Amino acid sequence: MDFIFKKYTSFFKNLAVGFLILFFWLIYSCSNTTINEPKNNQSIWFENPANNWNEAIPIGNGTLGGMVYGGIESDTIKINEETLWSGGPRDLQNLTAINYLPRIRKLLLEHKTKEAEALIDSTMLGEYNECYLPMGDLIISQISEGKATNYKRQLDLNKGIVDVTYNLDNVIYKKEVFASFPDKAIIVKMSADKSGQLNFSTSLTSLLKHSVEIKDNRIILSGNAPKHAYPHYLGKKDALYEEGYGMRFNMVLHIRNKGGNVTTEKDKLIVQNADEVELLFTATTSFNGYDKDPVKDGKDYEQIAKNTVESLSKTDYSKLKSRHLKDYKGLYDRVSIDLGKSSKDSIPTDERIKSFSPGTDPSLTALYYQFGRYLLISSSRPGEFAQPANLQGIWSRLLQPAWSANWTLNCNAQINYWPVETANLSELHLPLVELTKELSVDGAKTARNMYEANGWIAHHNADIWRTTSPVGGSGLWAIYQVGSAWLCHHLWEHYEFTQDKEYLKEVYPIMKGAAQFYLDNLQRDEDGFLVTNPSESFENYFVKPDGEKGWACVGATQDMQIIRDLFQNCKLAISELDTDKEFGVKLDAYLSQLLPMRISPSTGRLQEWKDDWKAATPFAGQVAHGWGLAVGNQISPRTTPELAEAFTKTLEYRKPWEANNSGSWTGSFSAKFWARLGNEEMLQKVLDEHFEKALFPNLTSNFGGFWEIDGNLGITASIGEMLLQSHDGEIEVLPALPSFYPNGKVEGLKARGGFTVDMEWSGGILKQVRVHSQSGEKAVLRYGEQLREINIDKDRDVNFYF
Structure with a gap:
């Protein structure tokens, strides 16, 4: 009996131990579970078709963009192609401005502002940018009668696919729409739950000059862009067409049907009694590079489109879809984010936005973050x-789009890429890197011709033809001298996150060239400091103590912050590459002579200009001199507390988030300011303002009645920065987490130094952080005042518990 008792006692002990092991394993597994499958709403959806552009759903594969309206009787997908612009290569070099530059500089040093401004406007400005153009529309007109019920139009962010479903005449219809990067196409699959029910016509059209040909279940629209299109704000409506000029393009739609038949009627294809139909669409242009004439030296766009469609027509839909999913999810699934559930997860997106009130919808923040990542994947x-x-982004519906839909280099183009590295989409940064390289070519001519300087410069605007001279209108924006330097900040940031030395070797000459321009072009002010001259501050006017109002100045604070950042990053690159040390010594000498930031003795605020002048419109939303906080790292609560306090006073006075409903750059900068200052409640205030007042029904950002995508992407970056920052040589987790998100989990965020960070918190307290090292670099992990040393081998990870 003792033997039996001992035997079973041992058995139950082992069983108990086994259960304990299982229990703790389950706890561990749950704590380490990824959230690639969403625990909250990851879709944008509507109960009605779109009535206009601001209700449509954007799709894109980087090259082709579409806005899906999801109509029943008539459905439209508005098409864009990233290279379709007006104009062509042109020489806009100003060869006479250099004759007036010494006089302009002297006038500004003598404080003769109005005379200097007049001379700038009359001698230094050039032509406007060309316009990014809409390519056309894919139209589907259904042949049916009756009223649809149970309508739903949805973008599934996890798949990058739009679904449209509805019930009509007791038939359930479905459309599945996606833009495939691997197959260079927009693909629509139409089906019904009863056979023979698909009856519709389809066509292609364009606002540009075009012709249409129909052949073998295929529609081919061929067109050409104008030689020149004016910016919308000039009030000139006519685009200029001229024989032998203007980019060529075509759109090709191929129909593949199961059941029924396809016939031709004028410029339409008619589908009757089909069971399933696939619309396979692609588009191309003759663009063959920024420096090649798209007519004389254009690529064979027609043959390229033909080859693409032939390949599509021979590939099963299931394979097309699986290739899209593999490609898209390979990017999107890198980051998962859960900031809590909301009762509004279950209502349509347009109603969710319409009924938004602060403090009611935490999961909208996570949805908005992932929507921003989706927009980057779709457009870059x-x-x-x-x-x-x-x-x-990549979407535009007007022949004269807002501000030409160009790359505005005094903030908008760069804001688009604020989130890209932290959001674990590093390779999507590369198109901006390429733009910077290409601008340096014409930029070297502009540096030489306008300033008699070496190196290169880009001013306020750029278009696909990569010209760098100041544009027309007013020097208030056009003579912005640091567009090139700000772009180079992105060159360096990509290296900081990737630690790719081969890449750094490739871009360092571009950074050096930008720095060389300022070494040659900076001027002495009356106190002996090196400054930009002429200068302006983010299109802001100042008021001098004597009441004179103006914009032209020397050494605007933002200019000096950006140039300092460029010089410092060049020095870091020199150190990383162990090269060009003589140039590094020269940079050191100039760095010590740059005009420093100044705090106003009268207000305690950070000065926007070299002199203690007031902003003429302090509440317009433009707070240029916060660049060193929001973008660079020259203002920090931890390393430069006096400057941080001075700029905080500036924010408290000027309240930029209240301007323009926190749309576009006003909300983007404001949110970034508070995130960097670690003021989580003010950050949440800006997010609330943005969600409440700045969104169109389709979640895109409204600025003056137009979608400006930097509003979406700047806020996306700020949401990322409330969770993770890596600016001060440390990896700081939850640096600005509002109390609105007491429980949450995020995985896949990136930090400088090649680190990937996952974290989880509960009750507002961080529980666990997992850090993966891509490069084996050392770092410091910060949570509040707690510090942990990170020394992780390459391609390994470590868990930290708090």
């Missing part, structure tokens, strides 16, 4: 002739 892919996201 590397590849031959790849273009970075412009003012509207």
Whole structure:
């Protein structure tokens, strides 16, 4: 009996131990579970078709963009192609401005502002940018009667696919729409739950000059862009067409049907009694590089489109879809984010936005973050002739789009890429890197011709033809001298996150060239400091103590912050590459002579200009001299507390987030300011303002009635920065987490030094951080005042518990 008792006692002990092991393993597994499958809402959806552009759903593969309306009787997908612009290569070099530059500089040093401004406007400005153009529309007109019920139009962010479903005449219809990067196409699959029910016509059209040909279940629209298109704000409506000029393009739609038949009627294809239909669409232009005439030296766009469609027509839909999913999810699934559930997860997106009130919808913040990542994936892919996201990403519906839908280099183009590295989409940064390289070519001519300087410069605007001279209108914006330096900040940031030395070797000459321009071009002010002259501060006017109002100045604070950042980053690159040390010594000498930031003795605020002048419109939302906080690292609560306090006073006075409903750069900068200052409640205030007042029904950012994508992407970056920052040589987790998100989990965020960070918190307290090292670099992990040393081998990870 003792033997039996001991035997079973041992058995139950082992069983108990086994259960304990299982129990703790389950706890560990749950704590380490990824959230690639969403625990909250990861879709944008509506109960009605779109009535206009601001209700449509954007799709894109980096090259092709579409806005899906999801109509029933008539459905539209508005099409863009990233390289379709007006104009062509042109020489806009100003060869006479250099004759007036010494006089302008002297006038500004003598404080003769009005005379200097007049001379700048009359001698230094040039032509306006060309315009990014809409390519056309894919139209589907259904042949049916009756009223649809159970309508739903949804973008599944986890798949990058739009679904449209509805019930009509007791038939359930479905459309599945996606833009495929691997197959260079927009693909629509139409089906019904009863056979023979698909009856519709389809056509292609364009606002540009075009012709249409129909052949073998295929529609081919061929067109050409104008030689020149004016910016919308000039009030000139006519685009200029001229024989032998203007980019060529075509759109090709191929129909593949199961059941029924396809016939031709004028410029339409008619589908009758089909069971399933696939619309396979692609588009190309003759663009063959920024320096090649798209007519004389254009690529064979027609043959390229034909080859693409032939390949599509021979590939099963299931394979097309699986290739899209593999490619898209390979980017999107890198980051998962859960900031808590919301009762509003279950209502349509337009209603969710309409009914938004602060403090009611935490999961909207996570949804918005992932939507921003989706927009980057859709509008910025590397590849031959790849273009970075412009003012509207890749989507534009007007022949004269807002501000030409160009790359505005005094903030908008750069804001688009604020989130890209932290959001674990590093390779999507490369189109902006390529734009910077290409601008340096014409920029070297502009530096030489306008300033008699070496190196290169880009001013306020750029278009696909990569000209760098000041544009027309007013020097208030046009003579912005640090567009090139700000772009080079992105060259360095990409290295900081990737630690790719081969890449750094490639871009260092571009950074050096930008720095060389300022070494040659900086001027002495009356106190002996090196400054930009002429200068202006983010299109802001100042008021001098004597009441004179103006914009032209010397050494605006933002200029000096950006140039300092460029010089410092060049020095870091020199150290990393162990090269060009003589140039580093020269940079050191100049760094010590740059005009420093100044705090106003009368207000305690950080000065926007060299002199203690007031802003003429302090509440317009433009707070230029916060660049060193929001973008650079020259203002920090931890390393430069006096400057941080002075700029905080500036924010408290000027309240930029209240301007323009926190749309576009006003919300983007404001949110970034408070995130960097670690003021989580003010950050949440800006997010609330943005969600409440600055969003169109389709979640895109409204600025003056137009979608400006930097509003979306700047806020995306700020959400990322409330969770993770890596600016001060440390990896700081939850540096600005509002109390609105007491429980949460995020995985896949990136930090400088090649680190990937996952974290989880509960009750507002961090529980666990997992850090993966891509490069084996050392770092410091910070949570509040707690510090942990990170010394992780390459391609290994470590868990930290708090």
